[in-house]
Amino acid sequence: MTWNWDVAKDFLPELGRGLLITLEATALGSILAFALGLVWAMAFRSPTRFVRWPVAAVVEFIRNTPLLVQLFFFYYVLPTWDIKFSALTTGVIALGLHYSTYTAEVYRAGIDGVPKGQWEAATALSLSRGRTWTAVILPQAIRRVVPALGNYVIAMLKDSPMLALIGVVDMLQKARAEGASSFQYIEPYTMVGIAFIVIAYPASLLMRALERRLGH
Amino acid sequence: MTAGLWENWLLPGVWITIQLTLFSAVFAAVVAFGIGIARTSRLWIVRFLTGFYVEIFRGTSALVLMFWLFFVMPLAFGYQLVSMWAAVLALGLTYGAYGSEIVRGAIASVAPAQREAAIALSFTPAQRMRRVILPQAIPEMIPPFNNLLIELLKATALVSAVSVADITFAAQLSRLATGDSLEIYAIILVLYFVLAFVLTRLMRLLERRAKAGIGQAPVKSDKGPLVTRKLSARQESEQSSNIITGGAQ
Numbered sequence: 001m002t003w004n005w006d007v008a009k010d011f012l013p014e015l016g017r018g019l020l021i022t023l024e025a026t027a028l029g030s031i032l033a034f035a036l037g038l039v040w041a042m043a044f045r046s047p048t049r050f051v052r053w054p055v056a057a058v059v060e061f062i063r064n065t066p067l068l069v070q071l072f073f074f075y076y077v078l079p080t081w082d083i084k085f086s087a088l089t090t091g092v093i094a095l096g097l098h099y100s101t102y103t104a105e106v107y108r109a110g111i112d113g114v115p116k117g118q119w120e121a122a123t124a125l126s127l128s129r130g131r132t133w134t135a136v137i138l139p140q141a142i143r144r145v146v147p148a149l150g151n152y153v154i155a156m157l158k159d160s161p162m163l164a165l166i167g168v169v170d171m172l173q174k175a176r177a178e179g180a181s182s183f184q185y186i187e188p189y190t191m192v193g194i195a196f197i198v199i200a201y202p203a204s205l206l207m208r209a210l211e212r213r214l215g216h
Numbered sequence: 217m218t219a220g221l222w223e224n225w226l227l228p229g230v231w232i233t234i235q236l237t238l239f240s241a242v243f244a245a246v247v248a249f250g251i252g253i254a255r256t257s258r259l260w261i262v263r264f265l266t267g268f269y270v271e272i273f274r275g276t277s278a279l280v281l282m283f284w285l286f287f288v289m290p291l292a293f294g295y296q297l298v299s300m301w302a303a304v305l306a307l308g309l310t311y312g313a314y315g316s317e318i319v320r321g322a323i324a325s326v327a328p329a330q331r332e333a334a335i336a337l338s339f340t341p342a343q344r345m346r347r348v349i350l351p352q353a354i355p356e357m358i359p360p361f362n363n364l365l366i367e368l369l370k371a372t373a374l375v376s377a378v379s380v381a382d383i384t385f386a387a388q389l390s391r392l393a394t395g396d397s398l399e400i401y402a403i404i405l406v407l408y409f410v411l412a413f414v415l416t417r418l419m420r421l422l423e424r425r426a427k428a429g430i431g432q433a434p435v436k437s438d439k440g441p442l443v444t445r446k447l448s449a450r451q452e453s454e455q456s457s458n459i460i461t462g463g464a465q
Contacts, residue, residue, distance in 0.1 A: 002292070064366060064412040065405045066373035069384055073405065076397035158277040165377055172280060185287040193284055197275035204275075 008187040011178055015191055018171035025091055025170060026157045032096025033156065034149060037103030042133065044108055063101040068162050070094050075166045091163035099156055106148045110141035147211040154203050158196060171195060229386030230407060236300070236372045236382060237411075240307035241365060247312025252319025253345065266316070273313035279374050282306040286378045303375040311368045318360045322353040355426040362419035366412050373408075383407055 043055040062070070071094040078085065085093070114137050122132040164173035175188035254266045273281070285306050290296040297305065326349050334344040376385035387404045391397050 061405075061409055064370075065408045066370035066384070068370075068373040068376070069387070069401060069404055069408065072384070072388070073397075073401040076391060077401060080397060158275075159279075161277045161279045162374070164279075172277075172283065175283070179287060186291050189280070189284045189288045193276045193280050196277050196280060197272060200275040201271055 002186065003190075004184070004187060007182075007184045008191060011174075011184075011188050011191060014174045014178065015171060015188075015195060018169065018174035018192075019195060021088070021168060022157070022160050022170040025088060025095065025160045025163055025168065026153065028092040029095035029099065029156050029160070030153045032092060033099035033103050033152065036096060036100035038107055038138075040100060040104035041107035041111060044104070045111065059101045059104055062098060067094065067098045067159055068165065070098055071162055071166055087163070087167045091160075091166060091168050095156055095160065095163070098159075099152055102152055102155075103149060106145045106152070107141065109148075110145035111137060113144060114140045144214065147207050147214060150207045150210065151204070154200050154207065157200060157203075161192075225381070225386035225389055226383065226403075229381055229383040230411075232300075232380065233369075233372050233382045233411070236303060236307070236375060236380070237365075237369050237415075239304045240311065240368055240372070243304055243308030244311040244315050244364075244368065247308055248315025248319050251312065251316035252323065255316065255320050256323055270313045270316055273310050278306065278310045278371055279377065281310060282374055282378055299375075299378060299380050303372075303378065303380050307368060307371055307375075311364060311371070314367075315361065315364055318357050318364065319353070321360075322356040323349055325356055326352045352430060355423065355430060358419060358423040358426055362416060362423075365415055365419065369412055369415060370408065 040055055040059055043051050046052050046055075071091065074090050074094050075087070078090065118136055118140065119132070122136045127135065160170060161172035164170050164176060167173070169177075171192045175192045178188040179185040251266045251269060254262050255270075257263055257266075282303065285297070285302045286299070289302075330348055330352065331344065334348040339347065372382060373384040375382055376388060379385065383404055387400050390400045394400070
């Protein structure tokens, strides 16, 4: 093992800049995944099966195919339809869409967990469908699923290096560039790996604490 | 897409993906059982080291680990694995770490009375594990293992980044050769979906067999999704049941 501290020190600022992009992609992807997931979860409860079935089929398909291939699909196919996004935007869309199919299940479990009496009470008060969702069901459902959603943020963080493969300049891409230009592979890749552990482990401890706090 | 690309790249790519999934799954299962059982050990040092392993390999990204095995290991240790086996190693180590949590969870869910009964019959710890605990724990493990297997299948796409000629790699080559991005990626996505579907069906079959083997009624498949959801930071079966029971008074 020939670890060179000078190389490590030189790479550190690059790692920092890559980390910002990694976190940005994760944060934007999470927002998209949370929003779309809620849309899917509410569509699952739609009274008409012409909404339920297509949504279920699409969600099932996205969930069972690799994020990497979806990423390439968006990156190479969208421009042929004259829809042009930057690599980062494309990456965020793919990440958010993929994980929305997981968060949809989380929301669904949360919504199913709201006692039936709450729906009946909303009907008895003759609340509109929109009010029932926003004022009665969702506030109770979402509070409970926050830790589970948080776990998907961590999972997204760990999947975000895939974005490097379409050219997003995140931590992994910085390490690849460093390796390609100076043949310094050991330090950059090792530092990127450690950076993930340093972020993901405390985050998962936090989520566990949160799960306990919200009292299951 | 021309016929040559299909025969020379895509079909062998499918075969490579199937092989990768199989080998990594076997390796991951060995790791999962080894680590999962070791985490129930009485010695704190064994528990600590295996716990450390799990946190490290779940904490880092599978893609980063794969790059590390490909580029750093040869330089640091002067040891170069054939790319296919480096990929199997990376996937097996990562998904083995996730799997070990499933094994640990299932062992913990075996009724304590079963363990006590085995102690009362003066079984050795090894006999207790092999004859009493594991036979009851394994059927419990199959549904979460099914999810993990689908995750593993999807993760095999990552090996295309380090030039293993799997389906995704073949798709990239075909795209460069023909420029038909839409057609090629749509076909690839459907191929992965079909593979995932077949795996899920096989695992369902296995689950019914295993449950019948210990005299439990096969569970009627609920209205849930084909495959439930991704394992994230902790064991998910535990989590989802928490969410569901959390609200239903």
